[in-house]
Amino acid sequence: MPHGQADSTHALAPHALVPHALVTVREAVLALMRELGMTTVFGNPGSTELPFLDRWPEDFRYVLGLQESCVVGMADGFARASGRAAFCNLHSAVGVGHAAGNIFTAYRNQAPLVITVGQQARSLLPGNPFLGATEAANFPRPYVKWSIEPARAEDVPGAIAHAHRIAMQRPWGPTLVSIPMDDWSVPTRPVAARRVSVDVAPDPALLDMMAEALGRAARPVLVVGPEVDQEGAGPALLALAERLGAPVLASPFASRMAFPEDHPLFAGFLPAAPGAVAQGLAGHDLVAVIGAPVFTFHVAGECGLFHDGTPVFQLTSDIEAAAAAGTGTAILGSMRLALPALLSRLGAASRAVPPPRERPPAPPPAAPLPAEYLFAALRRSMPQDAIVVEEAPSHRPALQRHLPITRWGGFYTMASGGLGYSLPAAVGVAMAQPGTRVVAVIGDGSMMYSIQAIWTAVQHRLPLTIVVVNNAGYGAMRSFSRVLGVEGAPGIELPGLDFVSLAAGMGCPGRRVEEAGGLEAALAEAFAEDGPRLVDVAVDHAVPHLYQKAK
Numbered sequence: 001m002p003h004g005q006a007d008s009t010h011a012l013a014p015h016a017l018v019p020h021a022l023v024t025v026r027e028a029v030l031a032l033m034r035e036l037g038m039t040t041v042f043g044n045p046g047s048t049e050l051p052f053l054d055r056w057p058e059d060f061r062y063v064l065g066l067q068e069s070c071v072v073g074m075a076d077g078f079a080r081a082s083g084r085a086a087f088c089n090l091h092s093a094v095g096v097g098h099a100a101g102n103i104f105t106a107y108r109n110q111a112p113l114v115i116t117v118g119q120q121a122r123s124l125l126p127g128n129p130f131l132g133a134t135e136a137a138n139f140p141r142p143y144v145k146w147s148i149e150p151a152r153a154e155d156v157p158g159a160i161a162h163a164h165r166i167a168m169q170r171p172w173g174p175t176l177v178s179i180p181m182d183d184w185s186v187p188t189r190p191v192a193a194r195r196v197s198v199d200v201a202p203d204p205a206l207l208d209m210m211a212e213a214l215g216r217a218a219r220p221v222l223v224v225g226p227e228v229d230q231e232g233a234g235p236a237l238l239a240l241a242e243r244l245g246a247p248v249l250a251s252p253f254a255s256r257m258a259f260p261e262d263h264p265l266f267a268g269f270l271p272a273a274p275g276a277v278a279q280g281l282a283g284h285d286l287v288a289v290i291g292a293p294v295f296t297f298h299v300a301g302e303c304g305l306f307h308d309g310t311p312v313f314q315l316t317s318d319i320e321a322a323a324a325a326g327t328g329t330a331i332l333g334s335m336r337l338a339l340p341a342l343l344s345r346l347g348a349a350s351r352a353v354p355p356p357r358e359r360p361p362a363p364p365p366a367a368p369l370p371a372e373y374l375f376a377a378l379r380r381s382m383p384q385d386a387i388v389v390e391e392a393p394s395h396r397p398a399l400q401r402h403l404p405i406t407r408w409g410g411f412y413t414m415a416s417g418g419l420g421y422s423l424p425a426a427v428g429v430a431m432a433q434p435g436t437r438v439v440a441v442i443g444d445g446s447m448m449y450s451i452q453a454i455w456t457a458v459q460h461r462l463p464l465t466i467v468v469v470n471n472a473g474y475g476a477m478r479s480f481s482r483v484l485g486v487e488g489a490p491g492i493e494l495p496g497l498d499f500v501s502l503a504a505g506m507g508c509p510g511r512r513v514e515e516a517g518g519l520e521a522a523l524a525e526a527f528a529e530d531g532p533r534l535v536d537v538a539v540d541h542a543v544p545h546l547y548q549k550a551k
Contacts, residue, residue, distance in 0.1 A: 026052060026184040028157040028191060034059070035193040036164055038087040038114065040431070042075040044068050046091030048118025048131055051184040063431065063460070066452035068099035070424040072174075073450060076102065076111040077389065077428025080256075080412060083232070085112040085167045086428070092118050093133035096140060096176075101418045106174045107143040108416040109255055110230065110318070112167040113174035114160060115140075119149065121182040136178035145169075147176040153183035157191040165196050170317040170334055172230070200317060202333025202341060210288070210313045210331065211345035214244060217286035217311075218351060222248045223270060225292020226256035226415070227317060228335050234408035236339035237290065241265050245349045249280065251292035255415035258292075261404035264356040269400055272296055274303035281305055287328075289314040291335050293321040294328065298417075315342070360401045365516030368540040371395045371469060373516060375402040378467065381523040383437045389413070389429055391422030392443040392469045395539075399441065420449025423466070427453050430462040437463045437527065444470040444494055451502060454532065458507040461531040466508075467523075468499050468536040499536040510534035 023031075029052075033039060040061045045053055056062060065071035068090050079086035090096055096103070096117055106113055119125075120132040133139065137147040146166045150159045156179055163175035214220055222244070228237045237259065241248050247267035250258035259266050270280050277295055281287055287310060289295075294314050295303070303326065305312070312328025314321075315338050322330035331338065363372040375398055388405060390396070390413045405411040412429060414421040426440035447468055457464045473493045500510035511522045513535060526533040 021190070022187040023190060024184065025153055025156045025186050025188050026054075028188055029160055030057060030060070032157055032161055032191055032193060033087060037084055038164070040078065041087050041089055042071045042078070042428070043089035044071050044091060044095065045089070046095065046118060046131070048092050048120060048181040049089055051181050052089065052116075052118075052179070054184075064456065065424065066455055067450070068095045069102045069420055070450045070453045070456070072099045072102035072106060072113070072115070073421050073424030074428035074431070074453065074456065075113050076106045076109060076421070077412065077425030078432045079111045079113055079172075079428070080109065080230070080425075081387070081409070081429040081432035085114050085164055088113050088115045090115060090117045092120070092131045093136065093139060094131075096133070096136075100140065100143075102421055102424075103140050103174055104143045105414045105416040105418045105421045107145075109414060110172045110226075111174065112172040114163045114167055115144070115174055115176040116160070117176060117178045119178045119180040122153075122180045123182070125180070133178060137176070140174075140176050143174070144176045145173040147178070149178035149180075150183075153180070153186035154188040156183050157188060161191050161193060165194065168196070168198050170198060170200060171227075171319075199334035199337055200332060202315065202331045202338040204341070206329060206331045207338070207342055207345060209329065210315075211342060213286055213311055213313065214288065214346060219284045220244060220246045220286040220288060221267070221281060221284040222246050223251050223281075223287060223289045223292060223295075224248055224258040225251035225254050225290070226258070227291030228258065228339075229256040229408055230291075231317075231335040232408070233291075233335035233339050236336065236343065238263075240339055240343050240346075243343060243346055243349060245351050245353045246288075247354045251289070252277070252296045253298075253415060253417070254292065255413050257405045257408060257411045260406045260408075261400075262406045264353070267354070267357055270295065272298035274299075274301035278302075278304040281310070285310065287312045289316075289328075290339070291316060293318075293324060294326055294330075315339070363402065366540075367515065369514070369516055369519070369538060370542070371398040371471075371539045372402050374467075374469065374519065374537050374539060375399050377519050377523060378439070378441075379403045381520065382439055382465070382527060386410075386437040386439050387412070387429055387433065388439050388441060389422050389426035390441045391419065391446040392441050393417070394443065394471070395469050403441075419446045423447065423450050424453035424456075426464055426466075427457050427460075427462060430457070430464050431460065435463070437465065440464060440466045442466060442468055444468055444472065444497060444499070447499060448494075448497070452506075454503055454508050454534070455506040457532040463530065464532040465523075465526045465529075466503070466532065466534040467526075468534065470497075470499070470536055470538050471541050472497075472538075473541065499534060503534040508532045508534055510536060512536045512538070514538045
């Protein structure tokens with residue numbers, strides 16, 4: 001199955017249990033998970049999960065993460081790269097608390113997860129017991145699509161089936177089921193997986209209106225977000241852009257590739273600042289936002305586009321994104337249905353194709369090493385089919401200039417801004433795409449949020465190259481201080497971190513690079529390694545401006 005693409009229905013395998021025979025809750029859940037294709041379980045176990053893990057079946061794979069945030073990040077990466085819901089098993093209230101940051105990120109990423117959480121025995125719950133979770137279903141809200149602690153043990157299999165259906169309904173997202181530990185042995189009846197449509201067709205009349213407006217426009221522009229790659233609709237988008245002869249911009253904070261970045265129609269990245277967005281879209285007489293919000297901002301300001309009368313059309317499967325649009329016409333629909341339907345309504349464009357954007361020259365080596373030089377070297381060194389998972393927010397402009405992503409399913413990052421996601425996500429992506437090299441590009445500050453994920457990569461001998469972009473501090477905070485005019489803020493510098501030693505302590509070899517002369521050899525060595533390997537690259541402390549005009 002292509003990266004990020006899911007079937008429109010849930011494939012059903014033969015049911016292993018007799019429909020009307022009584023079985024235990026555990027037997028019913030395992031049979032349901034087999035039908036749904038959720039036989040890889042990401043977890044960090046505690047006492048309340050042991051009855052579920054008892055006599056673990058041989059046809060299931062248990063992926064151990066050493067901290068619950070890593071567990072959710074790995075499951076998120078696996079789900080997004082496979083296009084299927086991932087199963088995640090956490091420990092009681094404290095485990096959900098540890099995982100909360102990456103649950104929030106999974107919600108923003110639209111990652112389909114079924115999260116089960118252990119709960120104390122039902123007989124103890126009235127007495128506020130040790131490990132008891134008060135209002136367990138409410139704890140992760142509003143950052144799960146649906147959550148429940150079933151009223152009866154017999155309802156647990158049905159609740160998990162329900163959670164799966166909601167997780168896989170667009171927009172995808174995490175769901176959660178809290179399960180008391182003594183529920184697993186209670187007799188119940190099997191629950192069969194249902195075949196459920198996951199796509200929504202767009203309104204034909206509104207598509208007609210959008211096609212007519214695009215046909216009249218002299219200088220339209222497409223602003224594209226992660227829903228296109230998520231749905232495997234990249235070829236349809238490419239055909240639409242080429243039919244229109246319109247430039248394509250990546251939406252602010254797009255968490256996947258929006259458009260092949262070496263294509264002549266690709267015009268760059270919109271920053272997350274209202275004024276810069278308005279500047280980047282100036283001169284266009286129609287804006288078509290496809291698979292993205294209108295727009296995701298990070299700094300305050302006024303976006304003139306919302307008031308100057310420029311027509312704005314939005315195609316999205318996310319009702320919240322549609323409702324939040326600042327202006328224009330929003331059309332709800334799945335990308336894989338909406339884009340071909342829109343294309344079929346368009347005639348051949350007669351407008352001139354815009355000139356391709358200027359390519360920056362290869363940066364020269366220098367001391368200290370510029371991040372731009374690192375990314376250019378990485379582009380030359382990594383395999384063509386490698387998948388990049390990024391969490392180096394202060395260096396993202398440099399990465400976008402010198403490490404273009406050209407293949408659908410070739411890039412993942414977090415939509416939330418929360419650190420500690422991308423290293424475990426890279427582990428999950430590597431497990432979902434066996435045999436494909438995954439390159440985790442991680443800032444030094446980000447590494448310390450979820451460094452435990454290295455251990456899981458080592459245990460599974462994953463083809464994972466970890467590149468630490470080490471500027472000895474929280475570079476994004478340096479940059480944002482510049483945006484806000486803040487000086488002398490504490491807590492930004494990070495001296496004394498030895499990532500090679502930290503990785504070695506978990507069985508991952510590594511190498512420190514401080515000069516341009518050793519970079520190419522270190523990267524070549526890392527890509528030749530069968531299992532995970534770390535390259536810690538010291539880069540300069542230059543403070544980039546994150547919210548300039550699209551480039």
